[in-house]
Amino acid sequence: MKRVSDGLVDRSRDLNFSFDGKQFAGHPGDTLASALLANGQTLVGRSFKYHRPRGIFSAGVEEPNALVEIGRGARLDPNVRATVQELYDGLSAGSQNWRGSLRHDLMAVNDLAAPLLAAGFYYKTFMWPKAFWEKLYEPLIRHSAGLGKLSMQPDPDAYDTGYLFADLLIIGTGPAGLAAALAAGRSGARVIVCEEDFLMGGRLNSEQQHVDGVASSTWAANTVAELKAMSNVRVMTRTSVFGAYDHGVFGALERITDHVGHQDQSARQIMWRIRARRSILAAGATERHIAYPDNDRPGIMLAGAVRTYLNRYGVAPGEQIAVYTNNDDGWRTAIDLAAANVEVTAVIDTRDTPPPVDTSGLGNAVLVRGANIVKTTGRHALTSVTLDTGVTVPSDCLAVSGGWNPNVHLSCHQRGRPAWREDIASFVPAGDLPVGMGIAGAANGELSLGAALRSGHDATAQALAALSHGADIGQPPQAVDEACEITPCWHVAHEAKGLRKAWSRSWVDLQNDVTSKDVTLSVQEGFTAVEHVKRYTTLGMATDQGKTSNVLGLAILAEATGQSIPDTGTTIFRPPWTPVPIAAFAGASRGEAFRPVRHTPSHAWAESQGATFTESGLWLRAQWFAKPGESTWRETVDREVEQTRSGVGVCDVTTLGKIDVQGNDAAAFLDRVYANTFSTLAVGKVRYGLMLREDGFAMDDGTAARFSDTHYVVTTTTANAVGVFRHMEFCRQCLWPGMDVHLVSTTEAWAQFAIAGPHSRELVSRLVDELDVSNEAFPFMACAETTICNGVPARLFRISFSGELAYELAVPARYGDALMAHMNDTGKDLGAVPYGLEALNVMRIEKGHATGNELNGQTTAGDIGLGRMVSQKKDCIGNVLSHRDGLAAADRPRLVGFRPVDKSVQLRAGVHFVSHGKDVITENDEGWMTSVAYSPSLGHFIGLGYLQNGADRMGDLVRACDPLRGEEYEVEICSPHFLDPEGDRLRA
């Protein structure tokens, strides 16, 4: 195993890297896999279930075996395919899934128990005793099976997302993709070309072929240079287009730093959403292997991969290489190896046909026709293969070709179901392709170089025609059409004898350790549909999604069921084509940036006062303002309530939704949207409003203030601000578009403060410029547009959520922070204090006001005691259906208050009410507690809740039961208005 040539690798520079702690060197242009092979490291991992020694199997994204860990600490990435990991200086890689050491894996004992571990074994074997499954069997199985391990630390790298737009997206840059891109680029259309590899050219770099008279890799390099010079073409390498979505949207993952290791300055990966009017899928084909006994030893490799290592990386993956093929393409591996002076020990063709190539250069190679491999030897590396003719050929590498599968995946992401093509013994794209997609090259079953180049060129011509983009795109590049005949050979039907029989296994899916026996067992057990076989055997699952095994597996399935392969069909192809980190989907939306944060206008001032904040939707609201010496939040909140109720408190209530409603039909519009009537509201007055959903349940509540005949300002709850606005726009545009009314959400435009407490009038009078705020001139439920603080425009409302004499004062948002500071400053002698969301909540519970806890989507106007608000004289949203039997029933739960019989008891929201003498079971449930608070005004806990016939049960006792916490206590049913039920305070 050695470098036999430069290939496309820069051997003038060394790159040092480590594998399992051992130091190696490779070169720029190497993958980890090619560098490991160049250093003679054949054994690179252990298999999923049986812990069999495994080596590098492919040279691309399809790799099932060579999964390694890259990096260290929090930057440790498991399950990286060594075949696509670009080598860089200092790269640290490690093998996976062993205990002890890679060479001497203690878990390899599993392999000895193989006859017991067939597909589905754990469903049958670990049935008894039942309790052992969760505690013993499953942890044990999970420990012994599996791939790499996560670092279990937060991902320290940065990721990003973005959008790209194109007339034409070309996916893949093999012969078809480059021919398509060249034609498209020359046309002047806006083109994006994506290549998963770091080197563009695909198989052009893996073969000794010629295009337009030059070496294929040279033609690729020249074409890429030409494309990069075109201003209308965006060339993206290291970019996997992993999904085709609706309407020509594609997902693509660009790896920015994975080939150089961590860089502080850059996002590691970028998730692109590409919108393309047309697309060309030129994703090539993936070679498959053949199921024959012991076909998983390190050194057994796909024939095309052997050519890639030889021609692109200059590495011979063995010193004595045998070739095993059922098609013409496999022979080219032998020819290329011989041309590079690597010994070819045998070419075994399963077909009994003359060699498709000139074999004179193959030296002493044994050429066998119509034969199969029935045995291989070599524990950590292949040593020989034995044929059914009895001949044994010494080999340290076996190049296998079972044919090529077009990479149809992206063509199937929108319901496309591939069709079987007998001549290439594989599936090609068919059915409903993603809108605007054309298929070119090997992805469409055009397996020869000349045909691939022509089909790429033609696909661009068709795409441009569909785009009505007329341009001369010239002639397609020319190349020969090499032989690529195939006669399928899926698996070797070899009956091993005696003891060996149980251990004789032919692998189908190397990554999941699925053998041909597992597939036939699945059929025996009744799982005959292809999707069932996948789930029963795990064939085609995990990181490679069966790229080298699926078609082989379903061919074996077809044989076992007696169906044809097209009748058996494929499993459904879903995104992603190759694994995509969740972190890339998240992009920058992590941690604090996970979603936007909304600050209230007085946020900065609240911060300066040491406020504690809480999330309320996207908003951060001040929860309380602790003072030095206060040791618990309750102490702070109790003080805020007491000081507000005895002096004056101010609270930022900007988060409440505000909607400006204007127009000649504004009043009529609100009459239809709200359950109660607003057309009768006098200018300069505010009214409480209740909004129903069309199904008759309560939707939201708030107030509407009338500033003129044609101008209202309505408020919504914080949580429903967006939904109510959307609903009102629906009513305006979809139900009554003839009405002259317009809506603007002004939630962020106005900073609004509640000013509550007996001294609130005095404080407000110090703020307003000219407005008379006496009780006579500005009574309860008055409103006015005015100015404060020498000319600042303001809106003043005399409304109260706290039950105190109270106002709400709104100013343009930019004045909010200053006004908050000013009110606390100028009201110091009045005892002015800021209060937070918690105190606001305590005071509203003391007054029995409903909020989100009570308006939970299951409550009617009647439930919250506002049944009479629903006008019987007019149509409004929800009016009719609020009369449904179930919603109008007399025994519905009603909102009432609760106080503990034992005043020291702490009430809890969520407890359920059960009458005395009844069992605590669901059938006896009579209601539940929605909100609780400690009332500093009353000196004990109080609660709100729903109770059947609650309004008629005042003064009764009921049990509050909390089976979750094992608590139960007695509460007395009372009015929800705990404080000042007559409302004298707020009218003072």
Place this chain on the structure above:
Amino acid sequence: MQIPHPLLGLRDASEFVYLGDASLLQRPEVPEGADMGDSVLLDAFHEYLHLRDNPAGEHRELWFHEQGDRSWLVVTRNTTTHEITDCVLARDLVSR
């Protein structure tokens, strides 16, 4: 998905909020002075609000351009292919 907004052109579906069947545009008429609990009215509203066709194929449905111009749109979308064949302002449809 992308929605061809009649005023703003092709916009990404993530800018929109989906509501449902465009039959919601046909809210039953409530006659002046009607008894709100009338069983004929109740049936009409029940049908309007709850009984929907669930076609495999062309479906007219309401989308709200919440992250855009706040217009309600009626989009004709094939539920089996997501192909969008028509998109109009809901208010134009109702006013007609």
